[in-house]
Amino acid sequence: MSEKIRLEAPLTKEGNESLKSGHIVLLCGVLYAARDAAHARMKEAIESGSDLPFDPDGQIVYFTGPAPARPGHAIGPAGPTTASRMDPYSPLLIERGLKGMVGKGVRSEAVLESMKKHGCVYFGAIEGTAALLADRVKEAEVVAYEDLGAEAVRRLVVEDFPVIVVNDLHGGDLYREGRERWRRRARKGGGL
């Protein structure tokens, strides 16, 4: 197992250069939680020339819609959702400076190209560890689209939030590399 790298948000393209697929990273600082409906609204905002809920420059988006928090907790269980549903929207934020995304699942070619061009890295978090991940969220505040409930945009302050680099800036792809390393079956189509 590789050593854990502590990374403080906001991120920079130069800093992201050193990350490689498979690196285990502990994120600290601000993550913006947003998923399907919030992304659709951000796209509308961009198209109509309105303000985004936050300036994406250097920021990290976390694809999650948390469960309600019990009293005394900053946030309810909050694991990653499938990132590919955000593929149609992500390049819009990446072009505006977004430097990190946290989610689960495979990204489209268009997103991967946009990431490489603008220096944005895709991190995987483990879905199914929502209760553990919520412990790493120290503050959570709805900053936009409150009417969307679980899908509202939230500003999270995290400490040692565990993720792994899936897609780096050098063409590295943990999903592809992991599968190739452990495959014991002839490829018959489908998948990566």
Added chain:
Amino acid sequence: MREIPADTVTQAVRDLCVEANTELPEDHLAAMRRALEDEESPHGREVLERLLQNAEVARERCVAFCQDTGYAVFFVEMGSDVRITGGEIGEVIDEGVRRGYEEGYLRKSIVRSPIDRTNTGDNTPAVVYYDPVPGEGFKLTMLVKGAGCDNMSSLKMLTPAEGVEAMKEFVVQTVERAGPNASPPVTVGVGIGGPFEKAAMLAKKALTRPSGEPNPDPELARLEREILDEINATGIGPAGYGGTQTALCVHIESFPTHIAAFPVAVNLDCHSHRTASREL
């Protein structure tokens, strides 16, 4: 005629919602521990360790172990000599879901329609399938169905000539195509037979079988083992980071079919495999 008060059913549904979302079933935990022993990849082992740890924390604190607290799916075995008093059963179940999701701090994930995507606000309506049985029994089985893995499910109308080999390959390819998106290690529900919709129903129902319990039919049990081995040879691994444990179990359910047909449906469930049942 045995009478069951509506309140009793509502309370049972409420409790099932909370229990299924906060406590991974013991048989599933056991399957996950076996996977941890067998997993060869270090990343894979780390993922499985975290999943087990998460399950423990969720149970201790009575919080959901996955934020996607899903569709509330119920299979109701209702005896022919049973009557629910004081309410219509569909409404009674919805009321239990409403209470369970509110009181259990569970996420409300259901929207009014695929087109009008307004959240219903209380995770209703429940998805309920009724199975009439003889006698006075009444059994509720809940499956909390997350969407990430449900989205990666698929169905194919094979021909009889394509047969069992094509069926096996279709199941494996569905898991391959799903890859990390379905949040492996997955539970694979397979339905074969019937017309189109019956296969899908069986695939869903197959997910409610205790993890790793083989089909009583030895032929189907053999196919379950063979498909599981094939899936675990794909290399996808826990969370898709690469490894030898991509699925924990394959459950096949079969039904008679037409002379012209060989339908196969595959319903995937993520590592947060949530099912619980109660007999009243």
